[in-house]
Structures are given as C-alpha cells and as structure tokens.
Amino acid sequence: MKKKLLVFLLAIVLLAGFFLVLINKNQAQQSIHYHTGFLIYIDGILQDFSAQKYIEISAYQIEKAHLHDNVGDVVHVHQPGAT
Ligand SMILES: [Zn+2]
Known part of the structure; x- marks a missing residue:
C-alpha cells in the first residue's frame, strides 16, 4: 500500500515539475526584450x-x-524575429 502511495506521489511531483517547466518556457518566450546600439553618423x-x-x-x-x-541611441525589440 505504501509503495502505491509513493509511486502516486512521485508521479504527481513529476507532472507538476513538467508543467512548471512548460509554463516558464512560455513566459520566457513572451517576455522578449532585446537592446542594441543605434548610432547613425552623417558626414562624421x-x-x-x-x-x-x-x-x-x-x-x-x-x-x-x-x-x-x-x-535615441538604444533600439528596443519586444518580438521574436523582429528585424
Ligand atoms: Zn528596452
């Protein structure tokens, strides 16, 4: 009986871990925020x-x-694949 309960609890912990990883991955994709320098020189x-x-x-x-x-010298990007 204890062995079945232990297997059941282990399965719940593994499933919870799987969903936490999945949620974190989705949140990381939604919070894209890149910066790059933006310096334009005309005639120096x-x-x-x-x-x-x-x-x-x-x-x-x-x-x-x-x-x-x-x-004016920092470009922000908030979407994947933006150019
Ligand atoms: Zn920014």
Whole structure:
C-alpha cells in the first residue's frame, strides 16, 4: 500500500515539475526584450534621435524595433524575429 502511495506521489511531483517547466518556457518566450546600439553618423556627425518625433511609436511599430523613453541611441525589440 505504501509503495502505491509513493509511486502516486512521485508521479504527481513529476507532472507538476513538467508543467512548471512548460509554463516558464512560455513566459520566457513572451517576455522578449532585446537592446542594441543605434548610432547613425552623417558626414562624421552623430545624429540625435532623442526628439519625440523619433520616439513616438504606432502599435504596428512597437511590434518591431523601436526607440522609446527619449533615448535615441538604444533600439528596443519586444518580438521574436523582429528585424
Ligand atoms: Zn528596452
């Protein structure tokens, strides 16, 4: 009887572990947030993209690479496969 209970409890622990790994994997995929430097020089002069007109983003653009928080030299990516 104790052996069956032990096997049953072990199966529950293994299933719980499996689902926790699965949930963590899905959450990791949903929380993508990459940064990269964004420096553009024209005739040797670093351009400033911190003005609001470069920061404003549409719902379409937020799914791609974009600038925000009036920081013009860091691109943010929040979607897998964004280019
Ligand atoms: Zn960011």
